[in-house]
Amino acid sequence: MAEEFRGEIAINALWPKTAIHTAAMEMLGGSDVSSQCRKPDIMADAAYAIFSKPKSFTGNFVIDEELLKEHGISDFDVYAVDPGHPLLPDFFLDEEPEELAKKMQDYGATPKFQSGKEQVSAVTEGPVAETFKAIEGALSVDVVKSTGGVYQFELSGDHPGTWYIDLKNESGSIGHGGFPGKADVRMSMNSEDFVKMFAGKMKPTMAFMTGKLKIKGDMSLAIKLEKLMTQLKAKL
Incomplete structure (x- = not known):
C-alpha cells in the first residue's frame, strides 16, 4: 500500500518495544503487571514524530523507542508506569511465551496465559486430549519437512475446545488454544468426529464432503492432512 500511494500519502506501521499499560495487559497479567509497562504516552509521542516527517517517509515498520531515540530522547523513565522497574518486551517482538510468562512472574505479576506445553498438560482428560498426546508422540522433523503448515482445530460437541498442530517449525508441536501466530x-x-478421523475411522475427504468438516485457509495443506494421517495412524 505504501508503494501504491507513494508521493500522495505516507503509510507506516508503529509498534511498541515494551508492553503498554492497557486494559488488555491487565487482563493478561493482572493488576500487578502495570509496573512492567510503559504508559501510552510513548506511542502518542512516536506517532507525532512520524506525522512530523515528510511524505517521503513511508513504508516503514517503526519501533517507538528507536524512533524517539533518533529524535534525541534518551530518558525513557518518563514513560514508565513505575520508573526504574524492569519492563516486559512487547509480545510480538521475538519473545517466546514461556520467557514472557517467566518475566511476568519474576516481577510480581500473574500471567493469565500459558505456553502451549503448559496448556496441554492442564487439559489431560478425554479422547481429544489423548488423541493430541498420541499425535505429539508421532511428530518428527521429517513429518514437519513433508508438511510445512500449521493446523488449527476448533472442536464442538462433548469435548469442545481449540487445539493446533504445528507442522512448520522445528520438530513440530501441539497446543491447546489458538496458535500464537497465524494458522x-x-x-x-465435532470432537467425536475428530477422534474418529485421526483413528482412521473417518476419512477427511468424506468428512468434508458430508459437511462434518469445515475448512478455511490453504486447501493444498488441508489435502496433505489425509496423507499425514496415514503416516501417523500406525503410531496412534
Missing part, C-alpha cells in the same frame, strides 16, 4: 489451515468439526 495456515483452520478446521471446524
Whole structure:
C-alpha cells in the first residue's frame, strides 16, 4: 500500500518495544503487571514524530523507542508506569511465551496465559486430549519437512475446545488454544468426529464432503492432512 500511494500519502506501521499499560495487559497479567509497562504516552509521542516527517517517509515498520531515540530522547523513565522497574518486551517482538510468562512472574505479576506445553498438560482428560498426546508422540522433523503448515482445530460437541498442530517449525508441536501466530489451515468439526478421523475411522475427504468438516485457509495443506494421517495412524 505504501508503494501504491507513494508521493500522495505516507503509510507506516508503529509498534511498541515494551508492553503498554492497557486494559488488555491487565487482563493478561493482572493488576500487578502495570509496573512492567510503559504508559501510552510513548506511542502518542512516536506517532507525532512520524506525522512530523515528510511524505517521503513511508513504508516503514517503526519501533517507538528507536524512533524517539533518533529524535534525541534518551530518558525513557518518563514513560514508565513505575520508573526504574524492569519492563516486559512487547509480545510480538521475538519473545517466546514461556520467557514472557517467566518475566511476568519474576516481577510480581500473574500471567493469565500459558505456553502451549503448559496448556496441554492442564487439559489431560478425554479422547481429544489423548488423541493430541498420541499425535505429539508421532511428530518428527521429517513429518514437519513433508508438511510445512500449521493446523488449527476448533472442536464442538462433548469435548469442545481449540487445539493446533504445528507442522512448520522445528520438530513440530501441539497446543491447546489458538496458535500464537497465524494458522495456515483452520478446521471446524465435532470432537467425536475428530477422534474418529485421526483413528482412521473417518476419512477427511468424506468428512468434508458430508459437511462434518469445515475448512478455511490453504486447501493444498488441508489435502496433505489425509496423507499425514496415514503416516501417523500406525503410531496412534
